[in-house]
Structures are given as C-alpha cells and as structure tokens.
Amino acid sequence: MTALTDNITKLNGFLKRFSENGIQNRIAGQDVAGAGGVFQTHSPVDKSLICDVAHGTASDIDKAANAARDAFPAWRDMPANERRKILIKVAEGIEARAEEIALCECWDTGQTMRFMSKAALRGAENFRYFADQVISARDGQHLKSPTLMNITTRTPIGPVGVITPWNTPFMLSTWKIAPALASGCTVVHKPAEASPMTARLLVEIAEEAGLPPGVLNTVNGFGEEAGKALCEHPAIKAIAFVGESRTGSLITKQGADTLKRNHLELGGKNPVIVFEDADLDRALDAVIFMIYSINGERCTSSSRLLVQDSIREDFEAKLVARVNNIKVGHPLDPTSEIGPLVTEEHFNKVTSYFDIAKEDGATIAAGGAAIGEAGYFVKPTLFTNANNKMRIAQEEIFGPVLTSIPFTTEEEALAMANDTAYGLTGYVWTNDLTRALRFSDQLEAGMIWVNSENVRHLPTPFGGVKSSGIGRDGGDWSFEFYMEQKHIGFAMGNHKITRLGAQ
Ligand code: NAD
Numbered sequence: 001m002t003a004l005t006d007n008i009t010k011l012n013g014f015l016k017r018f019s020e021n022g023i024q025n026r027i028a029g030q031d032v033a034g035a036g037g038v039f040q041t042h043s044p045v046d047k048s049l050i051c052d053v054a055h056g057t058a059s060d061i062d063k064a065a066n067a068a069r070d071a072f073p074a075w076r077d078m079p080a081n082e083r084r085k086i087l088i089k090v091a092e093g094i095e096a097r098a099e100e101i102a103l104c105e106c107w108d109t110g111q112t113m114r115f116m117s118k119a120a121l122r123g124a125e126n127f128r129y130f131a132d133q134v135i136s137a138r139d140g141q142h143l144k145s146p147t148l149m150n151i152t153t154r155t156p157i158g159p160v161g162v163i164t165p166w167n168t169p170f171m172l173s174t175w176k177i178a179p180a181l182a183s184g185c186t187v188v189h190k191p192a193e194a195s196p197m198t199a200r201l202l203v204e205i206a207e208e209a210g211l212p213p214g215v216l217n218t219v220n221g222f223g224e225e226a227g228k229a230l231c232e233h234p235a236i237k238a239i240a241f242v243g244e245s246r247t248g249s250l251i252t253k254q255g256a257d258t259l260k261r262n263h264l265e266l267g268g269k270n271p272v273i274v275f276e277d278a279d280l281d282r283a284l285d286a287v288i289f290m291i292y293s294i295n296g297e298r299c300t301s302s303s304r305l306l307v308q309d310s311i312r313e314d315f316e317a318k319l320v321a322r323v324n325n326i327k328v329g330h331p332l333d334p335t336s337e338i339g340p341l342v343t344e345e346h347f348n349k350v351t352s353y354f355d356i357a358k359e360d361g362a363t364i365a366a367g368g369a370a371i372g373e374a375g376y377f378v379k380p381t382l383f384t385n386a387n388n389k390m391r392i393a394q395e396e397i398f399g400p401v402l403t404s405i406p407f408t409t410e411e412e413a414l415a416m417a418n419d420t421a422y423g424l425t426g427y428v429w430t431n432d433l434t435r436a437l438r439f440s441d442q443l444e445a446g447m448i449w450v451n452s453e454n455v456r457h458l459p460t461p462f463g464g465v466k467s468s469g470i471g472r473d474g475g476d477w478s479f480e481f482y483m484e485q486k487h488i489g490f491a492m493g494n495h496k497i498t499r500l501g502a503q
Helices: 003-021 058-077 080-096 098-109 113-131 169-183 197-208 223-232 245-254 280-296 309-324 344-360 410-418 433-442 475-482
Strands: 025-027 030-032 038-042 049-054 142-144 148-156 160-163 187-190 216-218 238-242 261-265 271-274 304-308 363-366 381-384 401-407 425-429 447-450 483-491
Touching: 003 049, 003 098, 025 058, 025 197, 058 148, 058 187, 058 216, 058 223, 080 098, 080 113, 080 169, 080 197, 098 113, 098 169, 098 197, 113 169, 160 169, 160 223, 169 187, 169 197, 169 238, 169 475, 187 197, 187 223, 197 216, 223 245, 238 245, 238 475, 245 261, 271 280, 271 410, 280 309, 280 401, 280 425, 304 309, 304 410, 309 363, 309 381, 309 401, 344 363, 344 401, 401 410, 410 433, 425 433, 433 447, 475 483
Parallel strands: 160 187, 160 238, 187 216, 238 261, 271 304, 271 425, 304 401, 381 401, 425 447
Antiparallel strands: 025 030, 025 216, 038 049, 142 148, 148 483, 363 381
16 A cells, blocks of 8 residues: 555545534534534545535624633633643644644645644644743742832733634644643634634544633634634634734724734745855755745745846756656645645635736746646746746745746845835845844844744744734743733832822
C-alpha cells in the first residue's frame, strides 16, 4: 500500500462519523443543532460533499455567549494549577489525535500532509506553552509611592469571542483559544464556514481533557450572521479575530456599541528583499518556501520579491526552474508540496490574477493556469517584469503566486517595500550587517526576519502594522489582551488628605 492510499483509508475511517452525524454546534457541553438548519462543507480535492454542518445564527450565538458567561466565574476562580493541568491534558489529547486532525484538515482545506502534520502538533505546543504560564499570568507589580503601596494584578476580561479563518484553521484557533483559556476567560469560537472540521475535534479533545462545559463553545455559521452576532453580543467582552483586513474593519464597527476590545490579525503583501551580497542559494530556498508552502494561503507569505538588478536575471531563472519543479498533488500524498485551493470562490479569485497580471503588462514566467477539473488545483505561479504599482504587487492574492520586482538601490527597495497598505512581515537578505540593521529599522512591518524565513518562536510578538492588524499574540502580549490590569493603592499611614468644606 502506498502512503497515499494508506492515508486515504485512514481518512475514510475518520470521515465516517462526520458523514453520519454532521457537525453540530457545541454549547455548554451539548451538541446543539443550528437554528438556521444546516449548510454543507465540500472537499477542495475533488469537490465531494464531506458533511452537513450546523448553520448557527444569532440565537445560537446568544445561547453560546450565555453559556460562556455562566461558566466564567468558576473557570476564572479555579486554582491555577488545576487549570494548568487541564490545558496540558488538552495538549496531550491533540498529540494523541494529531494524525486525525491533520488528515481532516487536509481534506477540508486542501493543505498538504507535509505541512499539516506539523501544524497539528504546533496546536499542542500552543496549549503547552500557555499552560506553563497559567501560574504567573495574574502576577503584577508593586509600585511604592511615598504614601501608598500600589499593587497591580491582572484579571481575565470575561467571555471572549474567537473568529478564525480557513487557512491552517486548527493551529490558528489554538493560538487564540489556548491563551484565552490560560488567562481564565471562557470562549465562543466561530470557525470559518469553509473549514469547520477540526474546530469540532478541538472542542471534543478539550472536553475529554476535563474542560468544564461552557468554557469552550463552538458555533458554526457564516461571518455576516453568526460572526456579526458574536461581535455584537453584550456578554462577550473581546473579539480575537484572524482574517481579511476588510473583515477586520467590520469587526471593529460591529463591536462599537458594546465597546468591544478587538485584536485583529489581518492580511499582508509581504516583501522579501534580496540584495546582491546575500547568500543567494539560501535566499532562493527561503523565497520559494515562504510563498509556495501552505499553498501560499499564508498571511506571512513573502508574496512580493524585490530583487536587486545585478542578480535579477540569474535569480529569476533559478526561481523559474524550481517553481516548475514544485510537486502539486493530492494533499494526502506525503510527497505533495502544494494541494488544491480551499474553495471555488478562492480558486476564482486566485486565478483571476493570471489575467490581471497580463493586463497590467507583467510576464507569467511560470504557472499561470489551473490543473484539471477535479478539484481547485493551480500551478505555482511567478510573475516577472512587474512594478510595485501593479495590482499583483499591491493586492493580497493569498495563493501560490509570487510577483518579482527589480530594484537598483537600497533607497528604492525600501520605498517599494513600504509602498503598500499592509505591514505584517518583511524578509531581508543581505550580508551587510549595517544595511540589515538600517533597512529593518525603517521597514514598516510588525515582524522582520534577516537572512531567514519565518520561524515562529512563541515568546515573541506576532502581529502587523497598518492594514495588517492591531495587537500582538505570543508571550505575555497574549495575556495583555485577554486580561484586565487592576491597580490597588493601600495607604501606608495617615497621609494628608486635602479637606474641602472644612473651614
Ligand atoms: P475572512 O475575513 O473572510 O474570514 C475570517 C473569519 O471571519 C471567518 O470565520 C468568517 O466567517 C468571519 N467573518 C466574515 N465576515 C464577518 C463579519 N462581518 N463579522 C464577523 N465575522 C466575520 O478571511 P478568510 O478568507 O477566512 O482568511 C484569509 C485571510 O486571513 C487573509 O487575508 C489572511 O491574510 C488572513 N490571515 C491573517 C493572519 C494573521 O495572523 N495576520 C493569519 C491567517 C490568515
């Protein structure tokens, strides 16, 4: 049996319960049908039906938000060590079911096993990392003044909403849900309608690990309906959102009446700048990895290559050869490097840029076409002869599509790198230390890597500037979002209190 057929057999075993029972909402530890009936989720691999999914509406969100509100005091007040133990058990549960999570994620989203097996385990790492900080998360400072002993403490903000996208949905959900639970918040999770499967697995694993009913609730449904209701619900104190920039703006508007605290992780059009003095072999590997891995459906992808004139021709020729050699195939085949795009809508969006590139006068140096009709497969694509004003250089395509733009001087590269609405990541390749420092200091991005691809380290701040977002994840930054700071001042004696009306 090949690895592919072996994986398909295993997947079919895991799919059975989904096709028989569909995906219900999970509220207060119970399966609950959606008030809107059901919608269907299909696999992008062959467009086949996976299962029915509960179509949650505002009334389901209301039930879930009330469940999260009712579960909050006990979860907040549970001794930290007990909460920590439950979160570690969640991590162990994820590890035990990592293969099931990865196979379902691939089938639901089109991502390849090659990357999703790691993404499932990264979900477990997220739980372990934040579990380890539960004990100290509420610690504060003492800030003594001449008359007062001032102390600070942190308290969980309350029930929160987590709204996630369809790209690597399992890993991204844990990134939000783990610190929220570690803080002592309860959660209503609204997963993306295009990829509901692994959110169901997560809530099951969490409950099996001992998470009390109502601490994590999952409501499936559409953004403009269930998502909007979550943002508007008065019991929900904050929204942690990952998705498109224009949705981020809606999240802010929808939460205005209830004064929601929002954390927005949004889109990107991230530059990778390759100078002539760089280690060009390593730069080539990183440029390819950061746009063609995870189907290019990656917020941190380096979708704009800025390459110095003097090396451009050679670098692009090597790029074309490698891009044409990338293996597009069935996501469950461990040798596949790219799988199908997530939905028909997204496939239509990505492929529309092949014509846009031509209309703008760029060259399609590799790819630029769909593959077959069975699923939403596209060839990895490279646009050359582009400039930074073109739509292919300014708009987030969110597929395996790279736009290469030449530059002559460092000043020109910097101006182009910053000439975008976004500011999530930037990647700089040079062996000139002073230039690396100068350039990264002026690059408008929340995260920058020098002579490296994106390597996530959980204690570091993750997030973007400009239209790429507001707020940071990771380390203590996550706790800052899910918790309130409280200051308490204790008088240390009988200091003078100004007396009014006493003459
Ligand atoms: P999207 O904005 O369409 O949807 C994301 C989620 O928001 C979904 O669950 C959706 O149902 C919900 N939603 C949609 N409209 C809503 C509304 N009015 N109110 C509340 N919720 C609503 O994004 P997508 O297409 O699923 O994901 C791709 C996008 O996510 C890309 O732009 C990508 O860059 C971004 N992303 C960013 C990061 C990051 O960390 N910065 C990480 C991953 C993905």
